[in-house]
Amino acid sequence: GQNIDQPTEMTATEGAIVQINCTYQTSGFNGLFWYQQHAGEAPTFLSYNVLDGLEEKGRFSSFLSRSKGYSYLLLKELQMKDSASYLCAVRGNYGGSQGNLIFGKGTKLSVKP
Amino acid sequence: DSGVTQTPKHLITATGQRVTLRCSPRSGDLSVYWYQQSLDQGLQFLIQYYNGEERAKGNILERFSAQQFPDLHSELNLSSLELGDSALYFCASSVGGQGGYEQYFGPGTRLTVT
Numbered sequence: 001g002q003n004i005d006q007p008t009e010m011t012a013t014e015g016a017i018v019q020i021n022c023t024y025q026t027s028g029f030n031g032l033f034w035y036q037q038h039a040g041e042a043p044t045f046l047s048y049n050v051l052d053g054l055e056e057k058g059r060f061s062s063f064l065s066r067s068k069g070y071s072y073l074l075l076k077e078l079q080m081k082d083s084a085s086y087l088c089a090v091r092g093n094y095g096g097s098q099g100n101l102i103f104g105k106g107t108k109l110s111v112k113p
Numbered sequence: 114d115s116g117v118t119q120t121p122k123h124l125i126t127a128t129g130q131r132v133t134l135r136c137s138p139r140s141g142d143l144s145v146y147w148y149q150q151s152l153d154q155g156l157q158f159l160i161q162y163y164n165g166e167e168r169a170k171g172n173i174l175e176r177f178s179a180q181q182f183p184d185l186h187s188e189l190n191l192s193s194l195e196l197g198d199s200a201l202y203f204c205a206s207s208v209g210g211q212g213g214y215e216q217y218f219g220p221g222t223r224l225t226v227t
Contacts, residue, residue, distance in 0.1 A: 033215075040201075040223075041220070041221075042115065042117075042203060042218035042219060042220050042221055043156070043203070043218050044115070044218070045215050045216070045217070048215065087155065087156065089156075100146065100158050100161055100169050100171065101146075101158065101216065102158065103148075103155045103156040103157075103158075104155055105154070105155035106155055
C-alpha cells in the first residue's frame with residue numbers, strides 16, 4: 001500500500017531554521033514533491049526531488065534518500081508568511097495510476113515572532 | 114495566480130442533490146487532475162484526464178464522475194450528495210500526462226452539503 005508520514009504540527013521562531021520530515025512507503029517511486037498551502041488556498045509547488053541529495057532553492061531546500069524512504073524540507077531565515085501547511089507528495093508507479101501524486105496529510109507550521 | 118481557474122468558488126447545496134464543478138487548465142496543459150480535501154484527510158486524488166481521455170482513477174466514488182472536453186476544460190459531477198462530501202475540491206493541471214510534471218492548482222471550490 002501507500003503511506004506518507006509527516007508531523008502534524010511544528011512551531012518555530014522568526015529568523016530560525018526548521019526541518020520538516022517526510023517518510024514514505026509507496027508502490028514504486030518516481031519523484032517526491034513539496035507543496036506549500038496557506039489555509040483555504042491552493043497548494044503551490046516548492047520543490048521536486050527524484051535523485052538522492054539536496055536541492056536548494058533560495059531559502060528552501062529539499063533532501064531525498066530513496067533507500068531510506070525519507071525526505072525533508074528545510075526552511076531558513078523563517079518569516080511570518082511561512083506559516084502554512086507543507087505537503088509532502090510522492091509520485092509512484094501504481095498500477096493504472098500513471099504515477100499520480102499521493103499526498104501526506106501535511107505539516108502545519110506556525111512561525112512565532 | 115497559477116493560471117488554473119475553477120468555478121464556482123463556493124457552493125452550498127442539500128443532501129441528495131447534484132452539482133457540477135468546472136475547471137479550466139493553464140494554457141498549454143493537457144492534463145487535468147481532480148482532488149478532494151476534507152478537514153481530516155489530506156489531498157485525495159480523484160481522477161485524471163489527459164487530452165480528453167481518462168488517464169487514471171484514484172479514490173473516486175461511483176456517485177462522482179468527470180469529463181474533459183475538446184477545449185480541455187473539465188467538469189466534475191457529484192450526485193446524490195451526502196454530508197460527508199463537504200470539502201474543498203481542487204483541480205490541477207500539468208503539461209504532461211505521466212503525473213510527474215509539476216502540477217499547478219486552481220483556487221478550489223468549497224462545497225458545503227447541508
